[in-house]
Amino acid sequence: MSTGIISISVSGIRAAQQALLVTSHNVTNASTDGYSRQRTIQATNIAINTGTGSIGQGTHVVTVERMYDKYLSGQVNSAQTQVSYLDSLYTQLSQIDSMLADADAGLSPALQGFFSGVQQVASNPSLLEGRQVMITSAQTLVSRFQNLDTRLSELASEVDGRIVDTVDQINTYATQIADINKRIVTAQAGTGQPANDLLDQRDQMIAELNKYIKVTTTANSDGGYNVFIGNGQQLVIGGRAMEMTATPSRSDPGKVAVGLTTQGGAIELPEKLIVGGELGGLLEFRAKSLDTVTNELGRIATSLALTFNAQYSLGQDLLGNIEGDTGFVGDFFSIPNPRILSNTSNTGSGSLSANFATPTGPSAPDYSGSHYTNLTNSDYQVAFGAGGTYTVTRLTDKTVVASGTGTGSVTFDGVNLNIAAVGADGDKFTLKPVAEAARNIDIDNRIANDPRLINAAAPIRATQAATNTGSMKISQGIVGSGYSVAGLPATLTASATNLSGVPGTWTAVYSDGSTASGTGNVALTSGSATLSTIAFAGMSFSVSGTPSAGDSFTIERNGSGVQDGRNAVLLGKLQTNNTMAGGTATFQSVYARLVSENGIRTRSAQVQLDAQEAMLAQAQSTRDAYSAVNLDEEAANLLKFQQAYQASAKALEIGNKLFDAILGIF
Numbered sequence: 001m002s003t004g005i006i007s008i009s010v011s012g013i014r015a016a017q018q019a020l021l022v023t024s025h026n027v028t029n030a031s032t033d034g035y036s037r038q039r040t041i042q043a044t045n046i047a048i049n050t051g052t053g054s055i056g057q058g059t060h061v062v063t064v065e066r067m068y069d070k071y072l073s074g075q076v077n078s079a080q081t082q083v084s085y086l087d088s089l090y091t092q093l094s095q096i097d098s099m100l101a102d103a104d105a106g107l108s109p110a111l112q113g114f115f116s117g118v119q120q121v122a123s124n125p126s127l128l129e130g131r132q133v134m135i136t137s138a139q140t141l142v143s144r145f146q147n148l149d150t151r152l153s154e155l156a157s158e159v160d161g162r163i164v165d166t167v168d169q170i171n172t173y174a175t176q177i178a179d180i181n182k183r184i185v186t187a188q189a190g191t192g193q194p195a196n197d198l199l200d201q202r203d204q205m206i207a208e209l210n211k212y213i214k215v216t217t218t219a220n221s222d223g224g225y226n227v228f229i230g231n232g233q234q235l236v237i238g239g240r241a242m243e244m245t246a247t248p249s250r251s252d253p254g255k256v257a258v259g260l261t262t263q264g265g266a267i268e269l270p271e272k273l274i275v276g277g278e279l280g281g282l283l284e285f286r287a288k289s290l291d292t293v294t295n296e297l298g299r300i301a302t303s304l305a306l307t308f309n310a311q312y313s314l315g316q317d318l319l320g321n322i323e324g325d326t327g328f329v330g331d332f333f334s335i336p337n338p339r340i341l342s343n344t345s346n347t348g349s350g351s352l353s354a355n356f357a358t359p360t361g362p363s364a365p366d367y368s369g370s371h372y373t374n375l376t377n378s379d380y381q382v383a384f385g386a387g388g389t390y391t392v393t394r395l396t397d398k399t400v401v402a403s404g405t406g407t408g409s410v411t412f413d414g415v416n417l418n419i420a421a422v423g424a425d426g427d428k429f430t431l432k433p434v435a436e437a438a439r440n441i442d443i444d445n446r447i448a449n450d451p452r453l454i455n456a457a458a459p460i461r462a463t464q465a466a467t468n469t470g471s472m473k474i475s476q477g478i479v480g481s482g483y484s485v486a487g488l489p490a491t492l493t494a495s496a497t498n499l500s501g502v503p504g505t506w507t508a509v510y511s512d513g514s515t516a517s518g519t520g521n522v523a524l525t526s527g528s529a530t531l532s533t534i535a536f537a538g539m540s541f542s543v544s545g546t547p548s549a550g551d552s553f554t555i556e557r558n559g560s561g562v563q564d565g566r567n568a569v570l571l572g573k574l575q576t577n578n579t580m581a582g583g584t585a586t587f588q589s590v591y592a593r594l595v596s597e598n599g600i601r602t603r604s605a606q607v608q609l610d611a612q613e614a615m616l617a618q619a620q621s622t623r624d625a626y627s628a629v630n631l632d633e634e635a636a637n638l639l640k641f642q643q644a645y646q647a648s649a650k651a652l653e654i655g656n657k658l659f660d661a662i663l664g665i666f
Contacts, residue, residue, distance in 0.1 A: 004055070005655030011058030012648030015042055018061045019641040023634050030629040034204025037067040037629050038196055066196040072623040073203060077210045079616035081276040084211040086612055088281030090605040092159065096293055097602040099151055100595045107300070107591050110144035113137045115575040121456050122568035125318075125561070131451035138332070138443050145301050149438040152294045159286050160256040166212050166279045167246040167258060170235075173209040174227070177202060178241035181224040185239070188223045195223075214276025230274045233260055250344045251381075251430045258283070289601060291435075295377040296594045298434030299580070300587055301441045303373045305333035306359045307579045308571065310371040314479050315455030315567030320560040322459040322485070329446050329453050336440045338415055338433040340382075348424025350384060354431060357414050358481070360583065365507040365515065365535035366542075367480040370577035374414035380431040384423035392417065392431070456568035457561025460485065460539055463554050470494065470548035474541050476566060477555070483538030489556035494547030498523050502536055509533035 019040045029035040041064070045057035100106055117137035120130040180202045187195035202225065209215055209227070218226045220238060227236035235242050245266050249257035258279070259268045271283045313323055313330035321328035338354040362369040378396035385391070392402040392412060401412040409418045415433050423429070447453045460483075462474045472494060487503035494500075498521040507517045510529035516522075524531050524547070531543045541555070558564060580590050 004057070005658070006652060008056070008058035009648045009652035009655060011045060011060060013645060013652065015040070015059045015061050016641045016645035016648060018064075020638065020645065022064055023637045023641060026629045027631065027634050027638075030631055030634075034200050034207065035629065036196070036200050036203075036627045038064050039067065041065050063193055064196060066194060066199060067627050068199070068203070069623070069626055072619070072626060073207075075619040076616070076623050077207055077215070079612060079619045080207065081210045081214045081280075082612045083609065083616050084277045085214075085275075085281040085284075086605055086609040088278040089285050090602065090609050092155070092282070092285040093289055093598065093602040093605055095155060096152075096289060097599050099148065100293070100598055105144075105147075106595070107144055107148065107297070108588060110141045111575070111587055111591070114141040115572055118568060118572045118575075121454060122565040122572050125456040125565035125568060126563055128451055131318075131454050131456075134454065135443070135448055135451055139448070142333075142441055142443060145297065145438040145441050148297055149294065152290065152297070153439070156255075156286070156290060156294075159282050159290065163256050163258065163279065163282050164246040166277075166282065167244045170209060170212050170229075170244050170279070171241075173205050173212075174235050174241040174243075177205050177209070177225065177227060177236050178239050180205065181236070182239040185222045185224050210277065212277045213274065213279045230269070230276075230280075233269065233273065235260075251428065252341055252432075253344065255286075289598065291379075292377060293594065293598060294438070295379070295434055296590070298437035298439075299375050299377045300590055301437040302335055302356065302375055302434045303359075303580045304587055305331075305335045305437075305441060306356060306373055307371040307574055308332055310359045310361055310481065311567070311570050311574065312455050314459070314481070314483070315571075316457040316459045316558055316561045316564070317455050318452040318457075318560060318562065320558075321453075322557070323483075327453075329444055329455075332443060332447060332454075334442050334444060335437050338431055339436055341430040341432065343428040343430070346423060346427040346429075348384070348427045349421055350419075350423025350427055350429065351421040352382060352429055352431075353418045353420065354433065355416050355418075356433070357411055357416050359414075359579075361481050364480060364538075365509050365540055366533050367478050367535070367538075367540045370574060370579055370583075372577075372579045372581075372583035374582050375434060375580070376413050377434065378413075379435065380413075380415075380433070382417070382429040382431055384425060384427045386425045388422035390419070390422065454568075457558055457564035458566040459483070459558055460488070461556060461558045461564075462541055463556070465552045465554070468548065468551040468553075470551045471545035472547035472551060472553075473544050474553045474555075475543075477539050477541045478566075478570075480538050480540070485537075485557045487537055489554055492553045492555065494524070494551045494553075495549050497525070499531070499534070499547075502534065504536050506534060506536040509535075 022038050022040050026037050041062045042059050043062045044059055047054040047056045103109065114137045117134035121134050124130050180198060184195050184198045184202065187198060206215060206217060206225070206227065213229050215235070216228045218228075220226065224238040225236065226234070226238065229235045235244070243261040245259040245261060246256050247259060247266075249255045250268055257268050258271070258274055259266050271287055274280055274283055309331040312332045316322045317328065319327065323330055338356070340352050340354060342350070357374070359371040359373050361371045376394065376396070378394045380401070381393045381395055383391050383393065387405065389405045390403065391400050392410070393399065394401050394413065402410045402417070404410055406422060407419045409416055411417070415431070417431065458476065459479060460477045462477050464474065474492070490501055490503045492499050492501045500521045502520075502522055505517065505519050506522055507515060508522050509515050509532050510526040511532045512526070512529035514526050514529060516526065522531065522534055534541050534543055539555070575588070576586060578584055578586055580587065
């Protein structure tokens with residue numbers, strides 16, 4: 001009997017001792033990141049059957065169990081990767097939002113200031129000081145474009161640097177997870193028991209990795225984990241870790257692309273496959289916000305330059321020069337041509353170039369309205385197939401905007417693409433029409449150095465003879481692209497029924513909207529309608545009133561135009577005219593929409609971040625309620641297991657006394 005008591009007591013002491021050890025381990029690791037509370041799992045020893053019944057033989061510890069729930073931990077990881085993603089996205093978006101919406105450093109005040117300078121020239125074209133104000137305000141606008149682009153470029157460099165650092169961190173964790181996989185497999189194979197502390201370390205590493213990129217895991221039968229990133233790309237397979245790369249993109253060497261090293265070599269991963277975590281936030285910010293803002297600023301700069309230059313070239317400077325004259329400066333702004341990048345994996349000898357299409361301008365016969373562009377804020381991919389076929393895809397919406405075969409030119413979205421030599425099958429090129437426009441926009445140095453070269457006047461004028469007695473009036477006139485003064489001066493003479501002396505082919509518009517064209521005399525009436533407009537040689541004149549027979553009007557090239565600000569007036573109207581998006585938006589409205597959309601994205605990211613942080617806190621609380629160490633509970637356990645130890649020891653003492661008593665009989 002006493003021997004049974006002794007063995008049972010010893011088993012109780014051992015079990016209590018192990019429980020005390022586990023509890024002490026919990027207490028000392030209460031502040032260890034990723035530590036899961038442990039407990040002993042006990043079972044009874046095999047009982048001995050006797051004639052009086054089954055007699056128990058004490059207890060033993062089956063295993064030390066880790067209080068871990070993969071579903072609760074999965075909820076924490078899912079919330080954490082979203083928090084990291086949104087935090088990264090919001091941090092970057094807020095920088096752009098502050099920059100674009102700044103009342104002093106944004107583009108809006110610079111645009112307003114520039115067109116105010118144009119209005120000063122329009123109101124007093126002979127004043128050199130006013131012309132200098134226009135030049136100074138233009139230089140301020142150019143500097144504002146360049147400064148904004150410089151800041152965006154700095155952000156792009158910062159983002160690329162963060163991407164490289166994040167990829168390095170991912171590779172570090174992947175290597176560590178693969179190493180600890182090996183240790184776990186070895187430890188568990190040798191004992192048949194779970195390597196709890198190693199499992200905690202691995203789970204903590206996966207949780208940390210999850211902050212940088214979304215990960216999913218699967219378990220192997222030997223206890224190892226496989227780790228997948230993004231949408232299912234392998235990162236860790238048991239004890240082997242893949243290596244992610246951050247290298248210059250094949251399609252755009254100025255941008256860092258994320259890849260994965262495989263047995264067949266490094267591959268560049270499409271950005272849409274990389275989701276979650278800090279890396280996902282950085283890539284989404286760059287693709288959907290940073291590149292969009294850069295291109296939109298470039299589109300505004302390009303449209304401003306093209307439309308302003310188009311109207312500007314239709315004027316006359318203070319020296320009397322017009323288009324075609326030596327010394328005439330037809331472009332106020334300069335911008336670079338679209339940039340074309342060859343994919344580094346191309347094998348052919350394709351040769352491509354591009355330039356901007358001429359803005360759509362007012363058409364005959366009245367030449368009213370404004371010039372506008374059809375540019376978008378997108379980049380394009382030119383992909384070659386077999387036999388020299390090619391397609392041009394707008395990357396923002398994946399729409400094929402042009403296709404063809406062989407060399408030649410094609411126009412789309414305000415861009416002329418010239419293919420001098422086709423590429424090999426599979427070759428790709430990236431066309432970036434406006435990405436560098438804000439960085440490189442400038443004004444012509446000749447104008448900056450000589451304000452007299454500003455084309456504020458119109459190149460033509462109409463005067464009436466002093467002897468006219470009728471009420472007919474002919475306006476000073478307006479010109480369109482391609483106008484010609486070769487046939488001037490011309491004297492138009494009125495009779496009771498027509499107007500003679502109009503050179504070349506003319507077009508007439510009458511008060512009821514009807515039109516007529518021809519050569520020679522122009523009828524003053526069409527039925528009951530009267531002549532309202534006459535156009536010829538790219539020039540248009542409004543007509544009103546009734547002439548007396550013999551009244552005459554002279555159409556001639558303008559003089560020096562000292563007091564003429566008609567072209568400056570038209571330049572000033574570009575501020576409020578629809579000059580962008582196919583003639584549906586102004587410079588200011590496009591910029592305002594850019595500011596608004598980025599502000600909405602920033603606010604949305606902030607709201608989602610706050611919500612995800614709340615979800616993360618809730619998920620962590622639920623997990624910790626199950627897995628974390630509660631020191632009050634552990635203190636109670638220490639007392640419980642201490643008492644269990646003492647009780648077993650007391651039973652051992654009693655057994656020992658009984659054994660001594662039996663020995664004393666003999």
